[in-house]
Amino acid sequence: MSELPDGLTRFLDRAGWAGAAIDPIPGDASFRRYFRVAEGGRKAMLMHAPPPHEDPQPFLDVAHWLAAHGQRAPEIVAEDAAAGWILLEDFGHDRMRDWLDENPGGEAGAYAAAIDALADLHRKPPGPFAPYDMATYQREVALLTEWYCPAMGLTVDEAGYAAAWEETLAPLLERQTPGVTVLRDYHAENIMLLGPAADGSGPQGLIDFQDALVGHPAYDLVSLLQDARRDVLVELEQAMLDRYIAAAAPGAHFEADYARLGAQRNAKIVGIFTRLWKRDHKARYLAMVPRVWEAMERDLAHPALAPVARWFDANIPRNIRDNFGGEIQ
Missing domain, CATH: 3.90.1200.10 (Aminoglycoside phosphotransferase (APH), C-terminal lobe)
Structure with missing residues (x-):
């Protein structure tokens, strides 16, 4: 767990996902990192978009707008934009x-x-x-x-x-x-x-x-x-x-x-x-x-x-x- 970003488990605890299993997903061309989390039969995706390199607020704004207009954006389960954390619906593996x-x-x-x-x-x-x-x-x-x-x-x-x-x-x-x-x-x-x-x-x-x-x-x-x-x-x-x-x-x-x-x-x-x-x-x-x-x-x-x-x-x-x-x- 030492390689996980600081604050990850605290965020999950506050979101009601204490003790969740955490599986890092390989990254690509940005500072964002993603993790699959599972707890008690539930699963979700965790995004870490840490300021100042990233600002997760635009993602949240667009996700909420898309959902409000009938588009299939992932549901936002929990968020802490100031710290760069978003817990969201896991769409699975079929990219x-x-x-x-x-x-x-x-x-x-x-x-x-x-x-x-x-x-x-x-x-x-x-x-x-x-x-x-x-x-x-x-x-x-x-x-x-x-x-x-x-x-x-x-x-x-x-x-x-x-x-x-x-x-x-x-x-x-x-x-x-x-x-x-x-x-x-x-x-x-x-x-x-x-x-x-x-x-x-x-x-x-x-x-x-x-x-x-x-x-x-x-x-x-x-x-x-x-x-x-x-x-x-x-x-x-x-x-x-x-x-x-x-x-x-x-x-x-x-x-x-x-x-x-x-x-x-x-x-x-x-x-x-x-x-x-x-x-x-x-x-x-x-x-x-x-x-x-x-x-x-x-x-x-x-x-x-x-x-x-x-x-x-x-x-x-x-x-x-x-x-x-x-x-x-």
């Missing part, structure tokens, strides 16, 4: 990505259910969250020029890059008012299958939504269908995009905006994964860069991305891009 690795025949059903859940979320009024504004979009895409380009030994036109994105994203901003709740990391690693059927259909639970903003409905669709962590065939991507459009009727410009946000998100992810390698010494993320880069190239081919595509042509040599981003040094 969508892992389940699909073992049940590839359920892919269409699982993605269809995720699309339907997203369409349902987008019928709700947007939550009381900050806007996904131009400054946020620009700050995110700048991660590519801040981290990836130096790692490739490239000196690039950063002002021209920002100007190209400004021109490309400006029309989209007009179409994200009043907007929808954007979870921002809606993909197969953050969707839990709650008793999945053999065909992948069935109820799904949401996790890792603490960074929610109010923005464009295409963003989470891109996050799901251009997944950095698993291959999604372009045929499935198009079928699920068509399914969403049929359910939500988002308007004539939606596919162009989907490409805009696909390129925006993928540029950000390339930058983030490079930063995880260079700054945080987490080299495993580099293996995902070719998948992300390939999706970004498809997005850049859309006419709506012409200003950004011209910048890429002028600043990142074709031999690097043809190798799906090249080998980061």
Whole structure:
């Protein structure tokens, strides 16, 4: 028990879970830690998001809002935001990505259910969250020029890059008012299958939504269908995009905006994964860069991305891009 964070057992005692068995879960790319706890036939998930590195209040705010609007966020059992502790419902072990690795025949059903859940979320009024504004979009895409380009030994036109994105994203901003709740990391690693059927259909639970903003409905669709962590065939991507459009009727410009946000998100992810390698010494993320880069190239081919595509042509040599981003040094 010496390796457990200080205050863990005190929190569980106060929450009425004294003497619970505690099973740490391996972490990923943040300071958050998770533990499965069990006591007297009950089970729950314990999140430790310690200040000042983490602030659990946004997670709590979004979880409460989602639950109040009929979305399947985990129930909050007990909380102490000031100390970074949240005891919440345990959604089990069937993460969508892992389940699909073992049940590839359920892919269409699982993605269809995720699309339907997203369409349902987008019928709700947007939550009381900050806007996904131009400054946020620009700050995110700048991660590519801040981290990836130096790692490739490239000196690039950063002002021209920002100007190209400004021109490309400006029309989209007009179409994200009043907007929808954007979870921002809606993909197969953050969707839990709650008793999945053999065909992948069935109820799904949401996790890792603490960074929610109010923005464009295409963003989470891109996050799901251009997944950095698993291959999604372009045929499935198009079928699920068509399914969403049929359910939500988002308007004539939606596919162009989907490409805009696909390129925006993928540029950000390339930058983030490079930063995880260079700054945080987490080299495993580099293996995902070719998948992300390939999706970004498809997005850049859309006419709506012409200003950004011209910048890429002028600043990142074709031999690097043809190798799906090249080998980061």
